[in-house]
Amino acid sequence: MIRxxxxxxxxxxxxxxxxxxxxxxxxxxDSDSEAKRLMxxxxxxxxxxxxxxxxxxxxxxxxxxxxxxxxxxxQALADLNAIVHPAVMRDFAAxxxxxxxxxxxxxxxxxxxxxxxxxxxxxxxVLAPVELRVERACRRDGADPEAVRRxxxxxxxxxxxxxxxxxxxxxxxxxxxxxxxxxxxxxFRHEA
Numbered sequence: 304m305i306r307x308x309x310x311x312x313x314x315x316x317x318x319x320x321x322x323x324x325x326x327x328x329x330x331x332x333d334s335d336s337e338a339k340r341l342m343x344x345x346x347x348x349x350x351x352x353x354x355x356x357x358x359x360x361x362x363x364x365x366x367x368x369x370x371x372x373x374x375x376x377x378q379a380l381a382d383l384n385a386i387v388h389p390a391v392m393r394d395f396a397a398x399x400x401x402x403x404x405x406x407x408x409x410x411x412x413x414x415x416x417x418x419x420x421x422x423x424x425x426x427x428x429v430l431a432p433v434e435l436r437v438e439r440a441c442r443r444d445g446a447d448p449e450a451v452r453r454x455x456x457x458x459x460x461x462x463x464x465x466x467x468x469x470x471x472x473x474x475x476x477x478x479x480x481x482x483x484x485x486x487x488x489x490x491f492r493h494e495a
Contacts, residue, residue, distance in 0.1 A: 304399065304402065305407075305495050306406065306407055306424050307406055307409070307487075307491060308409045308411060308420060308423035309408055309414075309426075309427050310410075310413075310414035310464065311428055311430060311431075311474075312454075312461075312464075313455060314431065314436030314440035315429045315436055316474030317410055317429050319429075319474065320480060321408055323481065327484075327488050329404055330404050330408070331409075332398055334391050334411040334414075334419065335410075337391060337394055342387060347359065350364070353382050388417040388418060392417075392419060392422050395409055396422060405492045405495035406492070406495055409422065409423055414426065415459060415464075426467065426469050427468060428461075428471045430461050431475060433452075433455060436451070437451045437452060437455070472487075
């Protein structure tokens with residue numbers, strides 16, 4: 304079974320690409336939502352040990368407080384990543400083993416930053432013009448355009464993604480993505 308990583312910055316269209324693969328019956332592992340699930344339960348003890356028991360309020364992780372801590376302290380961010388990223392890699396590996404499709408997809412905005420590229424056989428980078436990404440993220444999240452631009456500036460740039468990925472998809476119009484995903488689907492099924 305081939306494991307395919309889908310990555311790209313905020314508003315690039317990773318989720319759209321993953322939805323197109325899922326429509327073809329390909330299992331998709333959303334690393335962001337799975338990390339949240341793991342942090343809510345399995346990783347709670349380790350997170351409390353590092354950040355204090357009060358990081359969970361009324362049984363729920365206080366994400367805002369955690370974000371404030373880790374984005375103000377690079378060591379705290381490194382510590383959180385050291386807790387979460389290996390757990391996500393293990394969870395993805397176990398999940399992938401349970402799948403029966405020719406290939407599976409791992410969706411991760413921070414695939415390279417999290418070291419998840421070692422968990423996949425191929426990487427597809429999803430790219431889009433910056434202003435389109437800002438527009439999409441603002442529309443989807445109700446976010447401030449400047450806040451989105453700051454997030455984009457903090458993420459891996461498109462040139463680096465292009466160099467590191469095995470394949471790139473430019474997502475301007477969804478209609479153009481469909482044949483590109485069809486081609487990748489045929490290729491990955493053939494390689495399986």
